[in-house]
Amino acid sequence: MDNEMELINRFSRRELKESEVYRFSVILCDNExxxxxxxxxxxxxxxxxxLYVGKTGIFSHDPRGxxxxxxxxxxxxxxxSTRTTTDGEPYHYLKAHAYMxxxxxxxxxxxxxxxxxxxxxxxxxxxxxxxxxxxxxxxREGRCSHKKGRVYNGRKCFYILDEPTDAYEWSFVAVPxxxxxxxxxxxxxxxxxxxxDDGILEELTxxxxxxxxxxxxxxxxxxxLSLTKAAILRMDPAELLSMKRGLxxxxxxxxxxxxxxxxxxxxxxxxxxxxxxx
Numbered sequence: 370m371d372n373e374m375e376l377i378n379r380f381s382r383r384e385l386k387e388s389e390v391y392r393f394s395v396i397l398c399d400n401e402x403x404x405x406x407x408x409x410x411x412x413x414x415x416x417x418x419x420l421y422v423g424k425t426g427i428f429s430h431d432p433r434g435x436x437x438x439x440x441x442x443x444x445x446x447x448x449x450s451t452r453t454t455t456d457g458e459p460y461h462y463l464k465a466h467a468y469m470x471x472x473x474x475x476x477x478x479x480x481x482x483x484x485x486x487x488x489x490x491x492x493x494x495x496x497x498x499x500x501x502x503x504x505x506x507x508x509r510e511g512r513c514s515h516k517k518g519r520v521y522n523g524r525k526c527f528y529i530l531d532e533p534t535d536a537y538e539w540s541f542v543a544v545p546x547x548x549x550x551x552x553x554x555x556x557x558x559x560x561x562x563x564x565x566d567d568g569i570l571e572e573l574t575x576x577x578x579x580x581x582x583x584x585x586x587x588x589x590x591x592x593x594l595s596l597t598k599a600a601i602l603r604m605d606p607a608e609l610l611s612m613k614r615g616l617x618x619x620x621x622x623x624x625x626x627x628x629x630x631x632x633x634x635x636x637x638x639x640x641x642x643x644x645x646x647x
Contacts, residue, residue, distance in 0.1 A: 376442045377468050380423060385470070391479050392468045397421065397444075397492050397539055399462035401454045402527050406517035407499075408454070410531045411446070414463045417494060418444040420536035421465055426490075427540050438478065438541070439469040456502070456527075465539070493537040496530045570606065577609040578602070584616035 373392065378384050398417070402408045409417070426439035444465040452460045469475060481487040499508050503526050506513040515526045578601050585597050601609060 373442075373466075380440055380442065389471055390468050391471050392466065393482055394464055394466050395490050395539075397463045397465050397490060399460065400458060401460065402456060406527045407530055408456075408527060410529060411458070411461050413496070413531045413533050414446045414461055416533045417463055417492075417536055418446050420494070420533060421463070421492075421539065424536050425538055426467055427538050438475070439467040441465045441467050441539070487541050489542055490539055491542040492539045494533050495535040495537070496532065497534050498530070498532040500529045500531070502527045502529055574606050574609065577606065577613055581609060581613050581616065584613065584620060588616055588619050
């Protein structure tokens with residue numbers, strides 16, 4: 370117990386007492402093929418175990434500070450010798466140990482965790498390598514013609530995620546992608562640390578979300594704005610842009626047709642939505 374508190378106090382400004390702290394464990398992700406046809410390698414899980422120490426837990430991947438709920442103080446990769454994955458590997462999972470400070474405001478959350486209500490989680494991380502299970506090629510380089518979920522000569526295609534470069538956060542979510550833990554992976558094709566360009570992209574993405582909410586309000590859709598807001602938080606810039614254009618078309622069909630004509634005259638190719646979220 371003393372060792373656990375030592376690990377926790379590495380992240381606190383003052384030495385916390387055991388009575389002040391609520392500790393719990395959570396399975397962040399594993400090496401099983403998930404519902405999106407992707408899986409982590411065992412080596413990726415081991416690297417993520419290092420990267421997730423000190424990372425904060427939030428809700429629904431909303432990065433606002435008030436959504437911070439807990440912090441990982443240690444993590445480990447656990448092997449379950451009683452089972453194997455769908456593709457025949459020994460089953461491994463990433464188990465994180467997290468803590469939060471007991472306060473009046475989080476008393477209900479603690480009860481929900483203990484009662485199994487707040488259970489499913491999802492992670493956000495950067496992955497630098499994604500290969501096809503059929504041909505072994507990096508799918509980002511465009512030389513692989515295989516599609517996730519399709520069967521080739523009796524083998525089902527899935528993508529293998531390896532070489533994590535960063536771990537952003539982990540979140541409590543309602544519907545996870547991985548059957549045992551749930552994971553949302555954000556893929557970073559450049560595999561570099563956060564830069565000035567990343568900050569600009571974040572600003573543009575936030576502006577797209579604000580514009581979508583404004584257009585949704587003007588369009589008067591039957592979908593509540595709260596649900597729209599929750600949905601767009603999971604979208605990448607290409608998906609957000611597509612949704613924005615769709616709303617603009619509903620509000621001003623003529624304007625949308627003009628935009629298409631301008632794109633055609635400029636020789637632009639149609640936008641492609643490429644998601645690397647799970």
